[in-house]
Amino acid sequence: MKNSQRLTASFRDPSGFVFRHNGTLYRQINTTYRENYQTLMKSGLYDDLTRAQLLIPHEEVAVEPAEPSIAYKVIRPEPLQFISYPYERCFSQLKDTALATLSIQKRALKHGMSLKDCSAYNIQFHRGRPVFIDTLSFEIYREGEPWAAYRQFCQHFLSPLALIAHRDVRLNQLLRVYIDGIPLDLTSRLLPTRTKLNFALLSHIHLHAASQKHYADKTVDKSKIARRMSRTSFLGLINSLESGVRGLHWKPIVTEWGDYYQAMNSYTPKALEHKQELVDQCLGLIQPDSVWDLGANVGLFSRFASTRGIPTLAFDIDPVAVERNYRACKAEQTTSLLPLLLDLTNPSPSLGWHYKERMSLLERGPADAILALALIHHLAISNNVPLDWLAKFFYQLGSWLVVEFVPKCDGQVKHLLAFREDIFPDYTLAGFERTFNNHFTIHQKTQIQESERVLYLMKRRE
Amino acid sequence: MNLVHLPASIAAILSSISTLLQTNEAYLDPGSGSYLLQLLLAGLLGSLFVVKASWGKIKGFFQHLFGRGEETPPDEE
Numbered sequence: 001m002k003n004s005q006r007l008t009a010s011f012r013d014p015s016g017f018v019f020r021h022n023g024t025l026y027r028q029i030n031t032t033y034r035e036n037y038q039t040l041m042k043s044g045l046y047d048d049l050t051r052a053q054l055l056i057p058h059e060e061v062a063v064e065p066a067e068p069s070i071a072y073k074v075i076r077p078e079p080l081q082f083i084s085y086p087y088e089r090c091f092s093q094l095k096d097t098a099l100a101t102l103s104i105q106k107r108a109l110k111h112g113m114s115l116k117d118c119s120a121y122n123i124q125f126h127r128g129r130p131v132f133i134d135t136l137s138f139e140i141y142r143e144g145e146p147w148a149a150y151r152q153f154c155q156h157f158l159s160p161l162a163l164i165a166h167r168d169v170r171l172n173q174l175l176r177v178y179i180d181g182i183p184l185d186l187t188s189r190l191l192p193t194r195t196k197l198n199f200a201l202l203s204h205i206h207l208h209a210a211s212q213k214h215y216a217d218k219t220v221d222k223s224k225i226a227r228r229m230s231r232t233s234f235l236g237l238i239n240s241l242e243s244g245v246r247g248l249h250w251k252p253i254v255t256e257w258g259d260y261y262q263a264m265n266s267y268t269p270k271a272l273e274h275k276q277e278l279v280d281q282c283l284g285l286i287q288p289d290s291v292w293d294l295g296a297n298v299g300l301f302s303r304f305a306s307t308r309g310i311p312t313l314a315f316d317i318d319p320v321a322v323e324r325n326y327r328a329c330k331a332e333q334t335t336s337l338l339p340l341l342l343d344l345t346n347p348s349p350s351l352g353w354h355y356k357e358r359m360s361l362l363e364r365g366p367a368d369a370i371l372a373l374a375l376i377h378h379l380a381i382s383n384n385v386p387l388d389w390l391a392k393f394f395y396q397l398g399s400w401l402v403v404e405f406v407p408k409c410d411g412q413v414k415h416l417l418a419f420r421e422d423i424f425p426d427y428t429l430a431g432f433e434r435t436f437n438n439h440f441t442i443h444q445k446t447q448i449q450e451s452e453r454v455l456y457l458m459k460r461r462e
Numbered sequence: 463m464n465l466v467h468l469p470a471s472i473a474a475i476l477s478s479i480s481t482l483l484q485t486n487e488a489y490l491d492p493g494s495g496s497y498l499l500q501l502l503l504a505g506l507l508g509s510l511f512v513v514k515a516s517w518g519k520i521k522g523f524f525q526h527l528f529g530r531g532e533e534t535p536p537d538e539e
Contacts, residue, residue, distance in 0.1 A: 013489050117490050139488075146500035148492040203503055211502075212495030220494040227501045236507030237500060239514065 004066040008356035013117070015136040019066040025079060027058070028065045031072045033136055036113075040138050045111035049132070054104050056080070056126065056133045075135065078126075081290070081311040081338075085358055086120040086156065087176040088340045088348060090322040091164050091250040092330075093130075094172065097123040098157035100130040102242045109235065114141040118149035120156035120181070121358070128335040144228035147237060151212075154204050155181025158244060162201055165248040166191050169319045172341075179352050184209040200244025252320040266374065266412055267451060274449040275404075279371070280304045282402045282444065282457045288368035292398060295375035299325040299339060302371070306337035313367070315342040344375075345383045362396055370398035374453075377406040380427055381416045387426060387435040395439040401458040405432050410452050429454060 007018040007025075015033035019026055029037050040046050049055035058075040065071030086094065100123060105115050115137050122134040147153075156175075159182035163171040167190055174182045188209040195201040229237075267275065279301050283291070291305040296314035298321050299306075306312040314337060316322050325339035342348065342361065351358040372394060379385045385393075394401050406413055407429055408422075426435070433442065440458035447454050513520070 015489075116488060146492065146497050146504075148488050148490055150500055151493045151496035152490065154496075203499075207503075208496060208499055211499040212493060215493075215495040215498060218494070220498065222497075225498075225501065227504070229500055229504045230508055232511055233500075233504035233508035236509075236511030237503070239511050240507050 004064075006066055008354065009121075009352075009358070010134075011353070013134075013136060017066070021063060021066070024076065026061065026063055026066075027075050027077060027135060028067060028071050029073045029075065029136060030070045032070075034072045036139050037073065037136070039111075039113060039140050040135070043111040043113065045108055045113055045138065048107055048111065049104060052103075052107070053127075053129055054100060054107070054132055055135070056124075056131050058135055077133065077135065080124055080126055080133065082313060083359065083364060084125060084338065084340055085175075085348060086160070087173055088342060089172070090319055090326050090339065090341055091161070091169065091172070092323060092326050093125070093339075094120075094157065094161055094164075095245060095248065097130045098153075098161060098245045099242065100132070101153065101157065102238055102245070104132050105238055106235075108138055109141060109231075109238075112141050113138045114147065115139075115149050118153040118156060120175075125338050128329060128333065128337070143231050146229045147234065150237070151184075151208075152181060153241065154184060154208055157181075158200075158204055158241065159184065159187040161245060161248045162195065162205060163187060163190055165250050166195055166201075169250065172319075176348070176351070179357065184212060198244075198247070200240055200247065204241060204244060250323075252323045266410075267448075271448050271451040271453075275373075275451075275453075275455065276301070276304065278446055278448070278455045279373070279402060282455075283308060283310070283369070285444075285457070286369055286400045288400060290367045291369045291371060292365070292367040293371040293373075294342075294344060294397075295372065295378070296325070296339070297321045298328065299337060301373055302337055302339075303334075305369075305371070306334055309336055312337045314339045315344070317341070317343045344379060345385075365397050367398040369400035369402065370394055372401065372403040373455075374404055374406060374412075376403065376432070377410070377413050377416060381413060381424060384423075387432060388438070391436045391439045395460055399460050401440060401456070401460070403436075403456050403458065404448075405429060405454045405456065407452050407454075 004019050004021045007020060010017045014030065015036070016027055016029045019028060046055065050057045056077045058077040061074055061076045063074045063076070065074050086097075089097070097120060101115070101118060108114050116139040117134075117137050119134075122132055122137060123130050124133050125131070155178075160172045160175055163174070163182070171190065174186070184205055188206050191201065191205065196206055283305055287308075288305070288310060291302070291310050291312040293299070293302040293305070293312060293314045296302045296316050297318070299314040302312050302314035302325075314322075314325055316325070316339070319341055322339045322341045329337050329339060347361040348358075350356065350360045350363065376390065379390055380387055394403070408414070408417070408427060436442070436456075436458060440460055442456055442458050444457035445454060
């Protein structure tokens with residue numbers, strides 16, 4: 001069909017694929033998946049999962065398929081606000097997506113189906129909850145067969161969770177290197193020996209890795225394997241994985257940024273209050289459709305957008321801040337705010353086959369408005385990014401920019417420059433305005449009370 | 463069965479068989495190590511699952527055996 005563009009993230013599964021037509025996202029279901037799709041819809045599984053908000057709802061539409069010769073149906077899934085990736089998720093987000101996947105698998109088994117894959121990329125956060133987005137991942141359950149997605153579940157979910165819980169939170173970044181989940185032999189080597197005393201980790205990580213190694217160079221004739229896996233054993237496997245995941249915990253330690261507003265003393269109470277008023281005022285003025293808060297910490301300012309019902313992403317480099325923010329979002333039952341882990345000095349790149357399986361941050365934008373509060377000095381001074389490059393980066397990210405300039409006389413910048421030479425002659429208020437003025441129109445400029453910091457509202461020059 | 467309809471019936475059966483054969487497209491390689499480990503652990507995992515699912519009954523049985531049955535509420539399971 002003309003004007004249809006097949007999305008490159010879904011090419012492995014022959015059951016169907018996602019395509020975009022006139023700006024709307026559709027999923028083509030191929031004829032080979034017909035029986036499975038009919039079972040999903042008629043067995044009650046689809047209704048069960050959508051009612052529980054575990055599967056993205058869809059409607060069947062009369063849109064011409066992108067590849068008619070192999071098409072059975074076209075469906076239009078409910079649109080998502082943003083696609084996030086496992087390496088952008090904090091511990092509790094990874095854990096919640098793992099438990100949601102297992103809950104889906106248990107419900108599927110009750111309706112005579114099973115998940116044929118278990119990719120962490122198939123679970124997205126939608127209105128504050130983890131939701132499964134691949135409608136074509138269900139297949140008719142065949143009793144006796146082991147779980148085809150077992151290895152993938154262990155690599156995508158159990159491995160990063162175990163590594164964070166038992167070793168270091170930063171190891172979740174291995175998910176960025178290994179697009180099909182962290183190899184089990186690597187996880188097994190990195191985990192402390194004491195994890196061999198944990199039944200779930202012993203069986204699903206250590207023994208699993210050993211079994212993979214043992215059979216790696218052996219050709220196994222599947223048709224000659226007499227042993228079968230009963231339904232009870234299958235349920236036992238899912239149950240064991242669930243207990244293993246539930247048993248993993250991570251207690252956020254206090255990091256440099258984990259308690260920023262209390263610990264850093266960057267603002268007097270009056271200054272903080274004034275800054276909050278200004279940010280809220282800017283949001284009221286521009287009424288954006290979407291907000292990305294960069295360097296959001298625990299999301300204090302993100303909430304000025306999300307409480308207005310604006311879909312908001314709160315990015316931060318610190319896993320503790322993101323974890324705290326996510327836990328608070330859950331407690332508040334916030335549906336418009338999604339905290340995510342992101343290092344702006346090395347943001348999520350395009351990854352996978354032909355660089356097109358996973359999108360870079362820029363490819364997932366732009367947002368309507370960007371908040372860059374107490375951030376510029378970290379990028380310009382700690383990371384030596386020229387102001388012009390910063391302006392160009394923000395220009396690509398969003399239409400509106402609420403940005404705070406932190407001058408050299410500020411305690412935080414003094415701290416950054418304390419042990420290094422000041423090689424930033426252009427880092428002045430005038431230099432900042434001159435540079436940003438090349439790419440943005442300054443709509444508002446206000447000095448924050450009891451502070452040397454200045455808050456700007458800018459609009460991208462078209 | 464009316465013989466006139468026989469070819470159509472055979473075609474329908476063949477079509478169903480063909481559909482059944484193409485029902486599941488296991489595009490993901492489960493990995494021989496992962497596949498066989500599941501079969502190896504199947505008995506143990508199944509037994510643990512049954513024990514866990516029946517834990518209330520087992521507990522009730524032993525409590526009853528040692529004369530503490532009356533302390534167990536009937537709907538504890």
